[in-house]
Amino acid sequence: MNNMTSQQRKLVYLIGIIVLLIPIIWLSLPSDGKNKPGGVLSQLRSQYELGESDLGDVDASSAAMNLVLLGMRGVAVNLLWMDLDLQKDMKRWAEMQATTESIVRLQPHYEKVWDFNGWNLAYNTSAEWDAVPDRYYWVKQGAKFLKRGVERNKRSTELLYRTGKVIEHKIGYADESIDYRRYFLSDPDPAFNKGPDPTINPEGKDNFLVGKEWFDLACESELTRPQHILDRSLFRATPARCQFDYAQSLQKDGKFGEETRAAWEQARKDWTEVYGREIYHAQIGVEESDIRLEMTEEEIKQVAGNPDDELRVRRAVDAYQKMTNYRYWRTRAFAEAEQDTAEAHRSIFEAKQAYKAQEFDNARKAALSGMEGFDKLLKRPEYAILVEEDLLCEECLLGWKIWDDIYKVAGEKIPDEFPLKWLLELKQGNEQLMASVNKQFRRLFQDNR
């Protein structure tokens, strides 16, 4: 090289540059829309739908920022994540949210980023605040953030699911869920005039129903773009489970009329007629067969073909049903449709209210009535499966606990025989259940203080 003149060297550089440029240009030739497909990169981009506008709404500022940073995006993002961590530790929430904004502008199509930060806002940040309206504000921020993530990443099944999860689970099942669910319909922020925050609840629906809508979208998206959060059979159960949540929450709120019955009826339909009819692929013998959670004898025979495989199909269906707790919820849906069940629920609810109000006689009476109702229900053979699960038992035992406590407080002797005694004896060893019952009972007590 040294014995070349500077002109020769420049020429060599020029040739080198051109030689290297040719493949780059060829690879990155843009397509002109319809006729010419463009270069390899452009073809691949449209094949995998990776164009900025295919992925979701185009955000000009984010695109501009990525261009301005040239190749330094990774470095910038790293620094921002470190900042985020520090700000989180130091509880500098506003700055943390601003940093989050910057991060998603740099990584707008990185689903985990939306997922993580949305979760962080809804679950971690909210928990740091003391006042419930403040907590709710941050839960909402998390949900809104995830919703924007969905808008920027139209094809993301997981972000649809996460958004639904915050609305369904965080709002519906947090310790503060009673307030959260109320706020979801009537926001504490005066800006919304006691209505819902239209960004996350435009139609003013119950949070479980809004969650269900998100899960429905997620399930629809899941058909073309698989998710990696849950087993497929569990994932697809989410909309119907939301309907169950909704129906139960109506009961919790003390509503036992037609609305609640209709909700249970809808839940039953969603569970057995929609979710139960979903097709899964299971290995039956050597080949894969389509099975459903809800299969008639005829269908089983049709899928199986021979008696050996018939057994295999039954086993496979059974395995799926166990995994999703399918039979319990099916039974529950049928049981809840009965008038007696609704009455039993009502009695327990009344018992709780009366106990809170320190009307102990009424409470004892109502509790006993509820216990009797459930005693009858659970002893019926077709509903035996409901005993296996803690969910309903918890309510039953809470009723007993109230009933039992009033005797103790009054210093009266507890009758030897009482409804649900068998259930109590059965469940006495189940510490988790008993702890949960005690906790709920204590809460009645504390509210009373």
Place this chain on the structure above:
Amino acid sequence: MYFDPAENFIYPPYAIYNWMIVAGFFTAVVLVVSLLTLLVSKGSSGFGVFFTELIGMLKDVFSLSPRRIWALTRLTFMEAYRRKALAVFVVFGLLFMFAGWFMGDSKEIQPDQVKVYISFVLTAVSWLTLPVVLILACFGIPEDIRLRSIHTVVTKPARRIEIVLGRMIGVSMIGWLVLSVMSVVGYLWIVRQIPQASQELLKCRVPIYGLVSFKDREGNYGKEGINVGDIWAFRSYIEGATKSRAEWRFFNVDETMLDSEGNLRLENSFSAFRSYKGDMTRPLFYDIKLFNIEHPEISYTTQPQPVNEFRSKQDIIPRKVTVDDVQYDILNDLTTKGSDKVPKGILGIEVACIDRDQYIGMARSDLFIRMPDRPFWVGYWKAIFGTALTVLLVSMIGVAASTMVKAPIAAVLTAVMYILSGKNPHQFMDQLVAGQVQGGGVLESVYRLVMHLGPSTELPANPAFTVVQIFDSILMNFLWLCKQVIPRSQYFNMPEYVANGFDVPWATSLIPSLLVTSAFIIPCVMMGYFALRTRELESK
């Protein structure tokens, strides 16, 4: 606030005393090294050369001409102007045109959002100004030498120290010009961005802090309360319904600390921690007891007050309070009267958490007497003044560095100095030097990395590793030395005060940063001068 302003307090006489020791030591090192170099290279005639040079340098220092310095300043200024350095305004304009995109919508303004706006403006202004200053400072003199235009200057009666000074002042002035234009625009932007209804969020609170100590649940004094498991141990917690208390003492309390209606305004930003959730709709409560520290039985306790977490809450205490039909004057009865042992005007304040098994957290700066607010612009311009000092500091370091090394290296050096000047880098360096960082020094950690050894694995005891450790400790000592000359920008934290709605205090922000900046003036000028004077301006 997420820091205690007191940690940035500098006691000026002590600072000056320390500075003199360091500067004296440094000068001595430079002189001895120069003398030895001359003696080695020139033999005994080195003495003569040394003293001639020394006298020459002193003569130059005392024959500075303001007109020449001003000429060189103007030259720097015109150079930057004619070479389109002010194009940075374009970037600035673009940034502010699109800033709204990054800031979220401005319809619902929360106090926290105001904080983000202010931080954004103050950060953007300094991050746009400093690179310009850095480049101008580091490239000015080396370019002058490379293009040899400096030949026409040093062959005039211009002293080389005047060249250094002229460059420093010129670059700083450009920086200040850029800064002032940007900050005016930034100020208007903030004011316009915040809706009329929320304008009262722009304010400068003036706090008066006290000293805090904590009492544990048995009532024994301690420095800190309980840590409830936060990674960030800024706040200490006191337990509810026990003898646990946070106790403040405010000094020199007098009429000037009362508001116009004669009330004492106490403001707090306590945080709440629940060990069980309990009734979530009911906030945690605290109460405040004002008492005379000499006669603790003379006291007044407020009604229980709800904790307003992550926001601030004011408790207004009237001057005359009635306790059990006795009327007290908080200034005359609750503060000390002054005696041989106790000075006048000390007010004791005790905070208790009321709820059993719940905790309230606080740091020293979480409770203060709030004086009348100052307008927002006061704090804003103080913050800009802080940036102006940073501009001066960067230009001084940059110019001094550029007299010694090539321009790009000077730029990197200055940038690294600036980046390392933060609080966290200093803390990290302190830990490194103190051997508190796991994994050992440079060589040791390289070895551990390559050999996949965890930081807690003992190194085998053999001479090779002894050498490695000795080498590392030499590097560590060198790091310690370097650390001493890296400025501490933690004092230049005016934006944090303003963003949090406080006025910038003199004692813990403005004076310390002025001291830090002025500490660099003489060393930077002299180093630049020394380097430029002892250097041939052309080497073939």
Place this chain on the structure above:
Amino acid sequence: MSQSEPVIEIRNLSKIYRDFWGRPKVRALNSLSLDVRKGEVFGLLGPNGSGKTTTLKLLLGLLFPTEGEITILGKSAADVSKNERIGYLPEESYLYRFLNAYETLDFYGRLFNMTAAQRKERSEKLLDLVKLAPQARRRQLKEYSKGMTRRIGVAQALINDPDLVMLDEPTSGLDPLGSRDMKDLILDLKKQGKTVLMCSHLLADVQDVCDRIAILYGGELKVMDRVDTLLKSEDKTQINTSKLSAAAISEVEAVLKRHGASDVSVDHPTATLEDLFLKTVQESRDRPGHRNVADRTSAT
């Protein structure tokens, strides 16, 4: 020239350029001693790399000598105050290209602590002196041609009305007209009693204006004397007359022969500095260490 006081005294001046590690790389100047006296025009000659510019830069304090002493206007080269009375025109005019002519002179004027009024008056005078077109005076220097840059360079060198003017290649790159102006200017400076030290390799120019010259080769002084003395061959006699007829010439030749003159040739005189220069360079190559230097301390 008269026996006037020396303005510049150089004694045993050596300059060794070193590399990054301090190892000697080039010996640019070797034990140079010379004086420049008040009121004379002194020319430093030499091929490229002979050490002329190095000498100049050592005098100005831009470089530091490895050995030897310099006294300039009675002060040491490192003393900045000497610059009050010195004007320097660098090899290429290294001026600030973003300033215009007025700003340039104003800037340098300020460096001499001149007042605004002085600067203004002096600038106008100098720009007229160096014949810089008035319409060019407000344009930035980066738009200037080589000749114009040279002119403004000279103007800045004279801003302080110096006693000693050092010119590095004053006529290089100038057209014949510009070159003539420059030479007139130098002679004019001499007339004003100023001392001029110039280095150049344009021999014709040196011959025209210099009183004394020194020729450097390879960092060493080879020749130093008055220009007229150097160009006069002591062992030859040159007779200049008006044009003679062929008969008259043969008559003269006869007369000369009678007086024992040998090698008689009658010709037009052509001896120039160029001959001397080439001869010196040739000799230096053939016989290193040879010198032909008039006693530097005594007047010639």
